[in-house]
Amino acid sequence: MLNFEKSKQAFQESSRYLPGGVNSPVRAFKNVGGEPLFIAKGDGAHIFDIDGNRYLDYVLSWGPLILGHADPQVVKDLQAAVARGTSYGAPTILETELAKKIQAIVPSLEMMRMVSSGTEATMSAIRLARGYTHRDKIVKFIGNYHGHSDSLLVDAGSGVATFNDIHEAPGVPEDLAYDTLTVAYNDIEGIKQVFSAHGEEIAGVIVEPIAGNMGVIPGTADFLQTLRTLTSEAGALLIFDEVMSGFRAAFHGAQSLYHITPDLTTLGKVVGGGLPVGVFGGRKEIMKWITPDGPVYHAGTLSGNPLAMTGGLSTLAQLDESLYKQMTARTDELMTGIKGAADAHGVPITVHHVGTMWSYFFNQGPVNNFDDVQKSDVTYFAKFFKALLQHGIYTAPSQFETNFMSSKHTEADIETTIAAFNAAFDDVAR
Numbered sequence: 001m002l003n004f005e006k007s008k009q010a011f012q013e014s015s016r017y018l019p020g021g022v023n024s025p026v027r028a029f030k031n032v033g034g035e036p037l038f039i040a041k042g043d044g045a046h047i048f049d050i051d052g053n054r055y056l057d058y059v060l061s062w063g064p065l066i067l068g069h070a071d072p073q074v075v076k077d078l079q080a081a082v083a084r085g086t087s088y089g090a091p092t093i094l095e096t097e098l099a100k101k102i103q104a105i106v107p108s109l110e111m112m113r114m115v116s117s118g119t120e121a122t123m124s125a126i127r128l129a130r131g132y133t134h135r136d137k138i139v140k141f142i143g144n145y146h147g148h149s150d151s152l153l154v155d156a157g158s159g160v161a162t163f164n165d166i167h168e169a170p171g172v173p174e175d176l177a178y179d180t181l182t183v184a185y186n187d188i189e190g191i192k193q194v195f196s197a198h199g200e201e202i203a204g205v206i207v208e209p210i211a212g213n214m215g216v217i218p219g220t221a222d223f224l225q226t227l228r229t230l231t232s233e234a235g236a237l238l239i240f241d242e243v244m245s246g247f248r249a250a251f252h253g254a255q256s257l258y259h260i261t262p263d264l265t266t267l268g269k270v271v272g273g274g275l276p277v278g279v280f281g282g283r284k285e286i287m288k289w290i291t292p293d294g295p296v297y298h299a300g301t302l303s304g305n306p307l308a309m310t311g312g313l314s315t316l317a318q319l320d321e322s323l324y325k326q327m328t329a330r331t332d333e334l335m336t337g338i339k340g341a342a343d344a345h346g347v348p349i350t351v352h353h354v355g356t357m358w359s360y361f362f363n364q365g366p367v368n369n370f371d372d373v374q375k376s377d378v379t380y381f382a383k384f385f386k387a388l389l390q391h392g393i394y395t396a397p398s399q400f401e402t403n404f405m406s407s408k409h410t411e412a413d414i415e416t417t418i419a420a421f422n423a424a425f426d427d428v429a430r
């Protein structure tokens, strides 16, 4: 058994100062019935806890680290940047360079704004949609997560699904919740009904085109195309929240897989390479509504911060189609291995993966929406998660989250991981 003594002590100490001992709820390991590991360092595909245990890391800071931990070029670029100062509160060329790079990869962002988190990106996109259309209502999908701003916490996935009754969002004024309409994910009839009842009041529809906050659930092509058609007809905006799927589902984002151009897109995670960056952008005519060009207010002391821009630039510079081919092939191989291991042990499982995003549900399937996810055996999941940890594999500590692949995970790492899954299935009797 691995020794977690130092992490245990660190958690007791942190719990005296931070609610739940953490700064973001899913880190607490609460729903897998354990205590979180405190991390000392990361190196490539591995992280090391403060007790000196080493793990193959598939959380990767919840997605950002597509080049793994402490990529040598990213470290070098950041070291050079920090020596020039950490923040100026004035424009730098870095911001334009990152915007140009993003636009070259995801062309629908004709103009964009940099912010410091995915939450800020989606919150600002929603405000822009409301300001631009002069309408108040927004539509979101049950189990999609768009960060923790008031309007978007209703029926949300990720930590909300893990810890709360998904329908409750204490602290969110009822009036705001009233303007957020929710529909089941992939429910074409449901969204048509909402538009026939409220079409003229809807400012925008926000969707994770490939949902990643209830495990990985791809939107169907028909569903996403229906959203495009309905919003265009009703004069509402279509917002693709690609904070997770951007640079993850595919190099050019989920929108390139479906050949759908949203009006606005939000990005985060990989776009900052492990530093705090979010982006919202889209059609120029709409983005021109942002201050100081237009009336919709947006600002940020650290927006476009030079270190954050450098993290993003240094990371994106290393990405190309061939790297995605390699990472996707490794993800495919891992999924085949996990499915094979579960089948050999008679454990019902559904595996989903798109590009470098992957997850497994202890559930016979099919898994197309949040109701389906809830049929998963979360008790088995908790035991299995702990067994995997003992075999040196660090995965997301919740059935409602996604795992990721990095460029640093090798062929040998995939074989080690499949062997660990087999061993964990041996350990956990049903």
Ligand code: PLP
Pocket: 062, 117, 118, 119, 120, 122, 145, 146, 147, 148, 158, 208, 212, 213, 241, 242, 243, 244, 245, 268, 269, 278
């Ligand atoms: N949107 C999506 C799709 C996300 O997955 C997340 C975070 O997981 C967010 C928004 C919020 O981003 P952040 O945690 O950077 O605020």
